[in-house]
Amino acid sequence: MDIDLAKPEFDGLWDKQPVKQDIDPLFNRSKHWKTKMDKDILQRTLTKLKENIVREQVVGTKRFEGPVPFKSDPSEIIFKDFDVEKVYRTRVTLTNVTLTINTLKLVDLSESLKDFITLKFEPPGMISAGMSCYLYVTFEPKINENLRGEIKFLAQTGMFTIPIRCEIKK
Structure with a gap:
């Protein structure tokens, strides 16, 4: 009765290879919205949001400077x-x-x-x-x-x- 004590009785997580997923930074939260048009729309929207964070302040004819x-x-x-x-x-x-x-x-x-x-x-x-x-x-x-x-x-x-x-x- 030779039992190999160095080998575990069951497979553990260490034996499995991780599944590689397609990493897309714009769409890593959802499995949907994979078309090129959707990506372009999202990219344009994000760009507009970033550009409008800082804007000029004008009240009447006065400008904050x-x-x-x-x-x-x-x-x-x-x-x-x-x-x-x-x-x-x-x-x-x-x-x-x-x-x-x-x-x-x-x-x-x-x-x-x-x-x-x-x-x-x-x-x-x-x-x-x-x-x-x-x-x-x-x-x-x-x-x-x-x-x-x-x-x-x-x-x-x-x-x-x-x-x-x-x-x-x-």
Whole structure:
């Protein structure tokens, strides 16, 4: 009675080869819409959407030509004289300084800060001119080094950034 103990009694998932599927980035969610015309229509629609994200704002005869669509208070986030392993928090007020309603989307945080900074921002939807929303920034230093970066936002009238500086004790 020779039994090979190195061989399993039943086949496992490791014995099967994965099935390769046709990968189409435009249609990876559905088995339908495979015609060339459907792909072209979807591609044109996506292009139009991307082009219309940022647009010029004109009210009556006035055109918004400001440097940034939202004013941040403070204009630069600074964490000075921090201690490692302590938690620091601040609130940033973002005020719509354009002529009419505007939307706001948090795009990204600099790579150098992603391990140390946490952002809490609930997209407010449409913000009327002069109205504000809040961004909560939590800084948790893990190393004793000066850090710099920025938070990127996208509004209907363009992109803008808020710089961040984290400075050690001198």
